[in-house]
Amino acid sequence: MITEDPGQGGDLLVKTSACPSYESALLELLATTSEMVSQATVGKTAKTAAQRKEKAVRDAVDKRDLEERMQCVRSAIDHAWEQLKPAGDPVDFPIRTGRLSDQVGYNVSAVRVGLYGTGETEELALIDLKGKMGSWIMALEWKKQADAKVQSAILQ
CATH class of the missing domain: 3.30.160 (Double Stranded RNA Binding Domain)
Known part of the structure; x- marks a missing residue:
């Protein structure tokens, strides 16, 4: 579970159940954060490298x-x-x-x-x-x- 850490000015605090290995702890963290990322980016599209380059060219011309x-x-x-x-x-x-x-x-x-x-x-x-x-x-x-x-x- 991820919550705000009140003692650290709103920094995120990760709480996980005891995991048998380092890899399983990382997998649990990845599962928790991927859900947050998908909620935060819903409806947003990722730009391809070509789109970023095209925008940079347009910005330079502008x-x-x-x-x-x-x-x-x-x-x-x-x-x-x-x-x-x-x-x-x-x-x-x-x-x-x-x-x-x-x-x-x-x-x-x-x-x-x-x-x-x-x-x-x-x-x-x-x-x-x-x-x-x-x-x-x-x-x-x-x-x-x-x-x-x-x-x-x-x-x-």
Whole structure:
């Protein structure tokens, strides 16, 4: 019989009847544990080596695709920074990435401009940051147009 050992913090304790030999004790232990294993794995299928290899290949492709998508988002952020940065500011645009305190999302911060993005994944947080930078660019464009109209009205 297998039970939890209360003195060992829930470790399993194996209780067997007296066995005439070491082999018979192992056979009894195997019989007891095989029933537990079959109950624990009911409805679950074992993966073959080919299935594990196929999954590893898919995971590697997914990781490469994610890296490519994140590089595209970072390139778009760099392009937005080129439009936003004041003359003479450094070209580099440091972004800090961290996990949110609830551990269910990411926070990316562009400290230089005081913007941040959040998302369930780092990619989504970067996309959020890119969107906020795009809003800034649009606002700056509207300001330039408004300033041009004011300047035009002054000159007339």
